[in-house]
Amino acid sequence: MKAIVIKGTGSWYRVEELETHDIYNCRIRGKMRMAGIRSTNPITVGDIVNFDVETSEKDLVGVITSVDKRRNYVIRRAINLSKESHIIAANVDMAYLVATIDFPMTNTEFIDRFIVSCEMYRVPVTILLNKIDLFKHEDYREFIDEFKAPYLAAGYNVIEVSAVEGTNIKELDALMSDNISLFAGNSGVGKSTLINALVPGLNIKSGEISEMHKTGKHTTTFSEMFKIGDNKYLVDTPGIKGFGLLDVSKEELAMYMPDLFGRSRECGFANCTHTHEPKCAVKDAVKSGELSAVRYDSYVKMASDLEDDKVNYR
Ligand SMILES: Nc1nc2c(ncn2[C@@H]2O[C@H](COP(=O)(O)OP(=O)(O)OP(=O)(O)O)[C@@H](O)[C@H]2O)c(=O)[nH]1
Ligand SMILES: [Mg+2]
Ligand SMILES: [Zn+2]
Structure with missing residues (x-):
């Protein structure tokens, strides 16, 4: 049977069977490694997997036997100096990089690293400039425009949004005709809040910003995919501090x-x-x-x- 992975915690994977849409909890058989990728997670959200059903009284359970070839994926170095990688999600139709000009401030080098990695693995990127409600005063306009300009000039779409006030949420929703939309970025930029704004009634957990450091508190701990329509999914991901590039030389x-x-x-x-x-x-x-x-x-x-x-x- 075939399914799409909607959540993975390392030992268990929650998958949705492609035809019946039943949800199974699956383990993996033995050690599974993807050819050519040394990764801390062999299977990721968005993967299409083959699995065998196991009998259980209570839940639908199964064992994943293989992973289909990925169309693309979002990947980063697991930690500095490590040769291992962490695959954030696979088969992504649009990666929304959520950034904020303050509370917390997103570093432009982080944005550029994320974009380079997406370009390498052929993942289209859009930048969402969230919490725009905090910067309504006209004094911020020039700064916001300057922040956006390099990305617009490079051909990327940059959308100012407010998850709290709903600014441009309808417009964003209209762009989500794609299959799998990924939300990534630093902790506290509002990825989970944005997904809640896009999907009323979902109510996934969002967290406070630390007063002291103006940073998020890593509220989301595992990537999870939410179904919002036929073959239409949003992926919430844990906040990432840094982004390490893999498999690219200085010349490339x-x-x-x-x-x-x-x-x-x-x-x-x-x-x-x-x-x-x-x-x-x-x-x-x-x-x-x-x-x-x-x-x-x-x-x-x-x-x-x-x-x-x-x-x-x-
Ligand atoms: N003013 C304002 N606050 C926002 C907005 N979006 C999110 N926040 C707040 O920012 C804080 C963090 O939001 P989360 O959605 O938990 O952030 P996250 O990116 O999911 O963070 P992690 O799960 O830790 O990676 C919460 O207090 C939200 O209410 C926004 O558009 N405007
Ligand atoms: Mg979150
Ligand atoms: Zn030159």
Whole structure:
């Protein structure tokens, strides 16, 4: 039988059978490893799995025997220096990166790392700028527009939303015709609150922001998929502190930043790394203001981290 994984806690997986839509609790048979991926979790939310039913008096239970090939996935280095990865979700139609300009403040390098990783595994990304209700005063407008500009220029959609006041929630809902929408970002940015706003009556747990540190408290602890229509799912994920890149070399990095890459064709050297070389069209574009210095700074930091491979996690 075939099912889609809707929650995984490491030892148990909650799956939905594809035809009957019955929910089964499954274990995995022995040690299962995905070919080529060293991961802390061999099976993730969004995976399509094959399973055998086991007889049980109470619940529907089963044993997962294999995982179908993934169309794409969102993956990050499990922790700094580790060669192991953590797969956040598989078969994702849109990754919504939830960011906030304050309470907590989302670091732009974190955003850029997340986007690069999504580009690598062909996951489309949209940025949601949440808690916009806190920044209504006109004094914030310029800052918000400056924050958004590099991403809009790179071709990403950036939507200002408020989960609390409902700003642009209808518009967001209209975009969710896709199969699986993932919500990711730092703890406390409002991923769970946004999902609650999109799905009235769902009432998943959301948490407070720490007064002291203006950061979230890691309220959501496991990724979980919520069905909101026929083949339409939202995935809530635990807040992530940093994002470590995997499987990308310094030479390849620019390929995954479309705004930079577009300029690199005019660089003087074919193998230009856009750092120390003369006649670099990327650096020229930053100087003239045509390319965002924020994105370029992230590129330089990521490239140097990839080089020494010591601190590739921010
Ligand atoms: N003012 C305001 N507060 C919000 C908004 N969205 C969420 N919050 C608040 O931010 C806090 C954290 O929200 P959560 O939804 O738990 O954040 P999360 O991203 O799911 O956090 P983790 O599960 O820890 O990763 C809660 O107190 C929410 O009420 C918003 O649009 N505006
Ligand atoms: Mg949450
Ligand atoms: Zn260059």
